[in-house]
Amino acid sequence: MNVDLVKAFQLADSVFPFENQVDPDPIKEGLDGLRIIEPIHYKGEIYKVEGSYLIQADIKYKYEAKCDRCYETTIKEVSTSLSGRLEDNESVFEEDEEDQDDIIYYEKGILNLDEYILMEVASSIPMKTLCDESCKGLCTVCGADLNKESCTCLDDYIDPRFELLKDFFPKE
Ligand SMILES: [Zn+2]
């Protein structure tokens, strides 16, 4: 959604609440085997404080990916948030570089909120996906899904590191 800041604050005095959803299509390309299940939902407020605008939004989305351990397709829900200070794209400002992370630009009084929501979603996607924290994964020997079945491979298996150590302990 685009927010016309002038219009928004004609109606509300100092707080403009918003709630909407956005199609994840524009960031689809960079997601590498992971699929966001539509729609991305966001809800928040823009505050006008002493002539400048501040924004805060909570974002929720679901994605589908393969578990890193057992490769089963799993769906995960993520909550993240966007917050910062709004700045006119055309205003010249000289501030610390570090500060600019929290700056959200609007142009000619219009804030393209969806664009920032999508950027936040793209950067919040977890590096790792597990179907469950306790996922046992696949047996490295026979490939059995250890969440569903058990195998005896590891019972007979001796870690090569221990195999070496064996020589240090003479047999009785
Ligand atoms: Zn798993």
Ligand SMILES: [Zn+2]
């Ligand atoms: Zn096995």
